[in-house]
Amino acid sequence: MKVTAAVATGKGNPLAIKELDLQEPGPGEVQVRMVASGICHTDAVVRNEVYPTPMPVVLGHEGAGVVEKVGPGVTTVESGDHVLLSFYTCGTCDSCAMGHPAYCTQFFGLNFSGRRADGTTAFSDDGEQVGSHIFGQSSFSSVSNVVERSVVKIPPTVPLKLLAPLGCSVQTGAGAVLNVLDAEAGSSLVVFGAGAVGMSALLAARVANCSTIIAVDIVDSRLDLAGELGATHVINSRMENAAARIKETTGRGVDYAVDTTGNREIFRSMLDSLGSRGHAALVGLAAPGTEAAIDIGSTILTGAKISMVIEGDVVPHTFIPRLISLYQDGRFPFDKFIKAYPFTDINTAFEDSENGTTIKPVVVF
Incomplete structure (x- = not known):
């Protein structure tokens, strides 16, 4: 399918808004239509090539959206579910097994490689690979294929445009x-x-x-x-x-x-x-x-x-619902420091974050 995404092309370059091809969701993947995505300092770090993530790549790791379809083997969500997206872990190493997934022994490779384990990507541009699966999600795309372990199901009564930053910066x-x-x-x-x-x-x-x-x-x-x-x-x-x-x-x-x-x-x-x-x-x-x-x-x-x-040493599937409950009770008003931008203004949002104009930019699709 055709999607609209913000693509990082190299150090110092603004993100390029492009139409890309997105594959069908693979085994263990959830196809999510994004409603919003927070912009985090980590996105800028990867864009500026502090880490060796191959370019071009679709960044974004604070996604919020609605499940479009699921790939083979997915059992925790289904089409129509509202979801928040967080970091990607293996689920089998000692840290994951002991309830500390943020210290997964494969954390860096899973979250920053821009590739699936087999070296493939979900996005392409005229047949050329474009990096995907940043934090298992690459949420700077109108639709993205997300690994199931990065997906947190949330109640449909809570506004997705508001909740996106819970997946990384707020929970941290x-x-x-x-x-x-x-x-x-x-x-x-x-x-x-x-x-x-x-x-x-x-x-x-x-x-x-x-x-x-x-x-x-x-x-x-x-x-x-x-x-x-x-x-x-x-x-x-x-x-x-x-x-x-x-x-x-x-x-x-x-x-x-x-x-x-x-x-x-x-x-x-x-x-x-x-x-x-x-x-x-x-x-x-x-x-x-x-x-x-x-x-x-x-x-x-x-x-x-x-x-x-x-990542605050959290288990996103339990901690994010806790933060939502605290917000609903009026005890955690994180909405006070969020500002929404149209997705097409994503580079302005990055600039406003870097110069201190905006505390937490969220791009809305």
Whole structure:
């Protein structure tokens, strides 16, 4: 069938809107007509060739849509079901079997290769292969073939245009706080970076009933929104030393900290903001080879704990419904930082995300 897709063609190039050919869904695949897709920093990372994903390729990994048809062997969804799409895992390695699929031993190859296991792709352009199956989905296409393990069935009463970001960025921030840090009621928590992942972590801190919630960023408008969403304190780290201000605010340093930036200097600032036996989570994606200095001589005396977190260490099929319930109860208003764009304006959406104009862009088909 003919589909309309945004194709990454090489570093520095805007995505090209093209008509492609899409195959019938193969074994274990679900054909989904997209309603919306979030735009995530990871999409920009792949587009900019930080990872060795072959070009051309259809990106997108926060899809939301309706099942058109299913391939052989699919049992969990059927035509007409509303679905959200998340990351792809093997389902058989030790991490998957133990309920930590985000640490699947095949995670990188499955999510970033742009190919099925047999080397084929679902898309083609005049007979030439175009990469597919990014995060098992490649949701920057009007219709896409998605691996069944990436598909989460959701109630048809919830708006798909709104829910798309739950599949990656929102679950990453929320999962870091609720699953990995397991923040306690009455505790203190700081989030470095008030983007979509950071705002989701902030909202999760509210769900966890943290008493002190600090947001750190360099954009005042984002800090203003963080305050509206529940941050008790905000810090512009361009204007003052964040770690020093945090220790002044809390009197001892924070119990929990989240770095959503992947910036080596901010990572160090996060560690410096911790109190005794504090727990820090790094969720921000950095280029391979990025290193950060840690004063192990002093840090060991604090008993600090550092967790490296992928996708919030969530099981999407159980965590996404939890987030939907929290949203419906008015306890997780992530819609406050989403802005919708027509699919044809996808490059503008990328630009607005990169320059800070929009916290979470969602393209709507």
